[in-house]
Amino acid sequence: MSTVNEKITEKIRSEAQRLLSTGEVAAFIGYEAGSLPMSVRPFVARKQEDASRLVWNSFCVLNLANYLPALLKSFEPPRRPGDPPPEGPLPKVGILATGCWSRNIVVQIKENQVDRDRVVIVGVPSRGMVSARKVKEAVGERDIQTCIEEDHSLKICGEGFEQELNRWDVVRDNCKTCVHPDPVIYDILIGDPAGERQVQDRFAQVDEIEHKSLEERWNWFADSFSSCVRCYACRNACPLCYCPTCFVDDSRPQWVGKSTEQTDTMLFHILRAYHCAGRCTDCGSCESVCPVGIPMRLLTKKLNKDVLEMYGSEAGMSLDEPLPLTTYNPADPQGFVLTEKSEKGGDR
Amino acid sequence: MKALKLDRNAIGQWLSNMAGERDIYAPASDGPAKGTWTLLTDYSMPEIKPGVPARPVKNFLFPQPETLLKFSIVPTDPDCCLPSEPEENGRKNVVFGVRPCDARSIGLNALACKADTYYQANMDKNAIIGLTCSQVCSTCFCSETGGSPMGTEGCDVSLTEIDGRYIARAMTERGEELLALAESFGKEVTDSDFSAVEALEERARSGSDEIRNPEEQLRKKDLMELYNAPFWQELADRCINCGACTFLCPTCYCFDIQDETLHGKGRRIRCQDSCMFPLFTLHASGHNPRGQKIQRVRNRFMHKMKYFPDRFGPISCVGCGRCVRDCPVNIDIREVMRSLLNFHDMGSVTP
Amino acid sequence: MSSIKNPYRPYPARLDNIKVETEDGNLKTFRIVLEDKADREAWKHTAGQFAMLSLAGKGEIPIGIASSPTEEGHLLFTVNRAGVVTTALHNMNEGDRIGVRGPLGNGFPVDTELKGKNIVIIAGGFAFTTLRATLIYMLEHRQDYGKITVIYGARTPGMLLYRDELEKWQARDDVDIHVTIDREAPGWDGLVGFVPTIAGQVAPSPDNAAALICGPPIMIKFTMPPLEEIGWTDDQVYLSLENRMKCGIGICGHCSVGPVYVCHDGPVFTRSQVQKLPIEY
Numbered sequence: 001m002s003t004v005n006e007k008i009t010e011k012i013r014s015e016a017q018r019l020l021s022t023g024e025v026a027a028f029i030g031y032e033a034g035s036l037p038m039s040v041r042p043f044v045a046r047k048q049e050d051a052s053r054l055v056w057n058s059f060c061v062l063n064l065a066n067y068l069p070a071l072l073k074s075f076e077p078p079r080r081p082g083d084p085p086p087e088g089p090l091p092k093v094g095i096l097a098t099g100c101w102s103r104n105i106v107v108q109i110k111e112n113q114v115d116r117d118r119v120v121i122v123g124v125p126s127r128g129m130v131s132a133r134k135v136k137e138a139v140g141e142r143d144i145q146t147c148i149e150e151d152h153s154l155k156i157c158g159e160g161f162e163q164e165l166n167r168w169d170v171v172r173d174n175c176k177t178c179v180h181p182d183p184v185i186y187d188i189l190i191g192d193p194a195g196e197r198q199v200q201d202r203f204a205q206v207d208e209i210e211h212k213s214l215e216e217r218w219n220w221f222a223d224s225f226s227s228c229v230r231c232y233a234c235r236n237a238c239p240l241c242y243c244p245t246c247f248v249d250d251s252r253p254q255w256v257g258k259s260t261e262q263t264d265t266m267l268f269h270i271l272r273a274y275h276c277a278g279r280c281t282d283c284g285s286c287e288s289v290c291p292v293g294i295p296m297r298l299l300t301k302k303l304n305k306d307v308l309e310m311y312g313s314e315a316g317m318s319l320d321e322p323l324p325l326t327t328y329n330p331a332d333p334q335g336f337v338l339t340e341k342s343e344k345g346g347d348r
Numbered sequence: 349m350k351a352l353k354l355d356r357n358a359i360g361q362w363l364s365n366m367a368g369e370r371d372i373y374a375p376a377s378d379g380p381a382k383g384t385w386t387l388l389t390d391y392s393m394p395e396i397k398p399g400v401p402a403r404p405v406k407n408f409l410f411p412q413p414e415t416l417l418k419f420s421i422v423p424t425d426p427d428c429c430l431p432s433e434p435e436e437n438g439r440k441n442v443v444f445g446v447r448p449c450d451a452r453s454i455g456l457n458a459l460a461c462k463a464d465t466y467y468q469a470n471m472d473k474n475a476i477i478g479l480t481c482s483q484v485c486s487t488c489f490c491s492e493t494g495g496s497p498m499g500t501e502g503c504d505v506s507l508t509e510i511d512g513r514y515i516a517r518a519m520t521e522r523g524e525e526l527l528a529l530a531e532s533f534g535k536e537v538t539d540s541d542f543s544a545v546e547a548l549e550e551r552a553r554s555g556s557d558e559i560r561n562p563e564e565q566l567r568k569k570d571l572m573e574l575y576n577a578p579f580w581q582e583l584a585d586r587c588i589n590c591g592a593c594t595f596l597c598p599t600c601y602c603f604d605i606q607d608e609t610l611h612g613k614g615r616r617i618r619c620q621d622s623c624m625f626p627l628f629t630l631h632a633s634g635h636n637p638r639g640q641k642i643q644r645v646r647n648r649f650m651h652k653m654k655y656f657p658d659r660f661g662p663i664s665c666v667g668c669g670r671c672v673r674d675c676p677v678n679i680d681i682r683e684v685m686r687s688l689l690n691f692h693d694m695g696s697v698t699p
Numbered sequence: 700m701s702s703i704k705n706p707y708r709p710y711p712a713r714l715d716n717i718k719v720e721t722e723d724g725n726l727k728t729f730r731i732v733l734e735d736k737a738d739r740e741a742w743k744h745t746a747g748q749f750a751m752l753s754l755a756g757k758g759e760i761p762i763g764i765a766s767s768p769t770e771e772g773h774l775l776f777t778v779n780r781a782g783v784v785t786t787a788l789h790n791m792n793e794g795d796r797i798g799v800r801g802p803l804g805n806g807f808p809v810d811t812e813l814k815g816k817n818i819v820i821i822a823g824g825f826a827f828t829t830l831r832a833t834l835i836y837m838l839e840h841r842q843d844y845g846k847i848t849v850i851y852g853a854r855t856p857g858m859l860l861y862r863d864e865l866e867k868w869q870a871r872d873d874v875d876i877h878v879t880i881d882r883e884a885p886g887w888d889g890l891v892g893f894v895p896t897i898a899g900q901v902a903p904s905p906d907n908a909a910a911l912i913c914g915p916p917i918m919i920k921f922t923m924p925p926l927e928e929i930g931w932t933d934d935q936v937y938l939s940l941e942n943r944m945k946c947g948i949g950i951c952g953h954c955s956v957g958p959v960y961v962c963h964d965g966p967v968f969t970r971s972q973v974q975k976l977p978i979e980y
Contacts, residue, residue, distance in 0.1 A: 034678035035683060036678065044585040062677060066588065142398075143399060143483070143485040143486055144486070158486075159483065226380065227380065227381065230591070230595070231596075231622070232625075233590035236588040251627075251783055252782070254783075257606070257608060258413075258604055260412045261413065291592040417707065429754075429796040430711050431753070432708075433708065460949075461950055463949070465704075465706065465707075466707070571957060571958070572975065572977070602952030603950075603951050603952075604953075605945045607754075607756050607758045616707070616758075621952070621953075623952060628943070628952075637942060637979040637980050638979055643979065647955075651952075658958045659958050
């Protein structure tokens with residue numbers, strides 16, 4: 001057993017138990033153990049007894065902020081569009097938040113999806129989450145029956161094999177390049193802050209694609225996204241995607257076709273990525289939940305890079321910072337505007 | 349029925365013989381297309397990993413997308429807005445290496461698609477060469493759904509590996525014809541080979557599965573009691589309402605029909621659709637009969653475990669375990685099935 | 700294709716006549732004639748069935764057939780402008796080509812269970828369409844039914860469908876017609892009040908009777924108590940459900956309510972059948 005995770009789990013349980021038993025929160029969003037090796041399941045604890053079901057390990061890959069706006073809304077009295085907001089204090093919700101998840105909560109607060117006063121954020125500095133896909137590849141796609149996590153290794157067993165993997169080797173790419181593992185906003189902090197990480201070439205994966213020729217880039221895009229089944233797991237696992245009607249579901253007009261043909265699939269992924277520009281924290285939820293292993297995270301990572309270079313901004317770092325793409329500044333760069341003179345998006 | 353013993357080379361030769369009249373598809377074992385069914389160009393025995401490939405076989409029965417009709421929308425065209433069926437190239441397929449669960453799904457979906465001429469035509473177009481399972485994976489539960497790792501239902505030819513060779517048994521008339529293409533080099537199946545296959549079948553039958561014939565128990569249960577059971581709320585709490593389960597499920601067959609037009613030509617296509625999506629049931633008035641997430645999660649499981657058996661007999665699940673494996677939030681249909689089977693009105697649930 | 704007829708291929712047809720029904724212009728009745736004589740001759744439907752109207756390039760939409768099987772040579776569809784396809788349909792002109800796929804669904808059991816019964820037809824708003832078909836069919840086979848009572852309501856006089864016909868039926872003595880509007884309106888000297896209220900006042904006897912009710916869910920909900928009070932039971936009440944539909948032949952799953960496909964097993968159900976289903980319509 002990993003002693004690090006054990007300690008965090010213990011603290012999460014006791015904090016959740018306290019919050020629920022005192023009535024400070026009506027529900028607490030965390031994780032409970034899953035039915036498969038390397039799986040946990042998001043869990044909404046509603047009673048204090050539920051707190052003992054909460055767990056923490058390296059497989060908590062789905063960004064819990066995803067559940068926050070809807071769960072908060074579920075505790076509000078029903079109202080129609082235009083009705084005044086309900087009076088008096090509304091029930092609060094507790095939620096676990098790593099660095100990136102907390103930044104997503106900041107984005108949700110700034111975009112008026114979440115009321116800061118109704119959330120109790122229990123911060124957990126992240127050690128990086130493991131990619132189950134990398135683990136499966138590392139054991140040659142064999143059927144994994146158990147996975148035991150130690151602090152720095154994973155012991156994988158299946159029929160006729162046993163393999164030990166270095167934990168960091170199978171950590172997700174987004175976590176490996178993450179520089180802000182600590183929650184930027186929290187009410188309670190569990191564990192010691194990890195501190196800002198120094199990462200060389202944070203955008204190496206993006207650079208690699210940018211350096212390809214136009215044709216190679218197109219081929220990369222076409223090949224990597226060809227197996228998309230349009231299940232929208234990437235969209236639905238994303239804490240930025242809270243629109244009541246998503247552009248892919250709109251029929252008047254219908255923006256995107258419904259098929260899994262290349263045009264429709266590519267258009268969906270490009271539009272989805274653009275909707276995340278300036279808001280994405282590279283939490284990796286989209287890529288982790290994709291059932292067919294599409295690297296759609298690289299599209300948003302590219303936009304993160306652009307937003308950082310052009311606006312000097314990273315999403316959700318502070319409640320006081322303006323949102324880069326919804327705030328007008330005459331000094332904003334305009335090099336991305338294609339003109340006859342500019343060949344590759346002009347100057348940066 | 350005809351049976352032959354084929355080694356790996358013989359399988360390659362057989363594939364090559366069949367390729368003369370049919371396109372042959374098998375699951376890709378690596379590359380970006382890993383787990384998808386790809387056209388074979390090299391006729392050697394494909395490497396087929398234990399368990400099911402990422403994609404179900406249903407895409408041969410419901411091509412994505414499938415053009416139902418095509419038409420012109422040029423007003424001066426005398427046939428403007430007069431839809432007709434697309435021309436077929438007449439080419440038929442062999443789908444090779446289909447696991448028993450996937451093969452069984454074809455017949456289950458056919459129960460619902462009796463009136464669907466396109467589905468019937470696609471059944472006719474695709475010959476299924478099954479491959480029984482020598483290893484049952486941790487997410488597999490075919491025996492609990494009425495199938496078997498040694499199952500042959502839905503297969504035209506069924507292959508069973510015994511000591512590195514394959515016992516190929518024709519299961520249908522079409523299978524006989526296909527297997528005849530290996531007759532000249534295939535070896536005779538001996539009595540001991542047959543006994544080996546029978547032994548495997550017997551082992552599969554005597555498995556220690558807790559659940560047998562769930563459909564009988566589920567059909568006896570009261571529909572509205574299951575519908576109102578308390579366990580749906582927890583599933584809805586964590587379900588993110590994506591369509592991963594439905595699109596990877598071999599027995600989820602719901603579809604959408606859409607018209608598309610370009611440069612004066614149009615086509616009416618059908619694409620897979622998912623009851624997990626709010627749009628699935630949204631009325632033009634804005635009213636949504638399954639507007640709540642809990643209603644949609646419940647609908648998928650109730651359809652598989654109660655509505656379908658009530659209507660057609662068997663449950664609409666073949667135990668391939670894809671949804672178990674790929675659900676982003678670990679909703680495990682095996683647990684749901686147990687919850688349904690163990691549910692008695694008083695709300696007692698054994699997880 | 701196999702030898703069975705392709706159920707997704709619509710019959711070619713022409714818009715023969717388009718009539719604006721309501722003052723807001725949102726409801727039009729489309730008279731449609733199948734182009735091929737063989738199709739016209741083969742076409743047989745029951746009152747209460749629907750068809751898919753097919754607009755090449757726009758899609759299909761399920762619409763109840765408003766004409767009675769006894770009105771030969773053409774079909775009538777009264778369509779509310781609501782979504783993409785119905786809007787496109789409203790913008791079409793007489794003579795334009797359209798497709799018709801059907802008839803689909805079960806229809807009212809006019810030749811079986813309803814025969815010999817006293818019939819009460821209750822309709823609200825633009826849900827009167829298949830009940831118009833039913834009423835005309837019954838009036839054409841008048842001897843097969845007992846007393847026929849119709850209660851039909853709309854928001855305003857201008858929102859009533861088939862106004863000319865309503866007047867003709869009101870003049871007949873073998874059918875009892877109660878037309879009502881929600882609120883007083885200038886020039887209206889008929890009944891005023893919501894359909895449930897009028898149903899309570901008319902108080903049709905449940906003896907050897909059946910009620911066919913079509914309307915918005917809220918109307919159906921409030922119409923039941925006054926009927927139940929005077930002894931009506933759920934198996935005497937026939938409802939026509941509506942749901943989103945795509946295939947129309949009980950496969951695609953969109954219209955499913957529990958184990959039932961509204962398009963294939965319905966749209967007509969007795970209220971006792973509906974009571975056993977989840978409220979997902």
